[in-house]
Amino acid sequence: MIRNSFSECGILLPGGPRQRYGRLGFALLFFTGFAALQAGYSYFLTDTVKVALVQLSTLDPSAGLINLFTPREQVLVKKQMLLSPYASMSVQKGCEGTEGLFLLFAAVAAFRTSWRQKILGWVAGLGLIALLNISRIVSLYYVLRFEKKAFGLLHGYLWPSCIVLAGALFFLWWTEQQEGTA
Numbered sequence: 001m002i003r004n005s006f007s008e009c010g011i012l013l014p015g016g017p018r019q020r021y022g023r024l025g026f027a028l029l030f031f032t033g034f035a036a037l038q039a040g041y042s043y044f045l046t047d048t049v050k051v052a053l054v055q056l057s058t059l060d061p062s063a064g065l066i067n068l069f070t071p072r073e074q075v076l077v078k079k080q081m082l083l084s085p086y087a088s089m090s091v092q093k094g095c096e097g098t099e100g101l102f103l104l105f106a107a108v109a110a111f112r113t114s115w116r117q118k119i120l121g122w123v124a125g126l127g128l129i130a131l132l133n134i135s136r137i138v139s140l141y142y143v144l145r146f147e148k149k150a151f152g153l154l155h156g157y158l159w160p161s162c163i164v165l166a167g168a169l170f171f172l173w174w175t176e177q178q179e180g181t182a
Helices: 002-007 022-044 047-069 098-110 115-146 148-177
Strands: 010-012 018-020 081-083 088-090
Touching (some): 047 081, 047 115, 088 115, 098 115, 115 148
Antiparallel strands (some): 010 018
């Protein structure tokens, strides 16, 4: 049960006894972890690295999928943009899904389970968020191409909410899988 999993929130210290922190401890660890990930990304990664992450994690796979399914689009990646004869879409730093990923990573880190299970949760969560983000960029390209009026709603509200919700649902599912593994 999800309720039972959350009553067991805490952290497993490497080489030490299990420490039970309860819900408040989980929340503090979660928020601290999320803030640390955001700060680290914002302050320690150079703009060059961030641009490369956007290109490798988002632009290249999105352009590849668009061209695979609709070759007539002839989408190219150039300077953080998806360009075609029909539409151009700027994909900037922050469009690689890091916020949703950091929320999920922080939640997994704060949950009491083994380090092996945390790593598995992080890897699976990374895959989920990456796939959702690529789907987001591909769908936004098509919306921009065929229904520009809907772009703002999808870009600013619907897709970000879907990614956070999917991450939360994944986390709830993942916590259920942890019973008996800590």
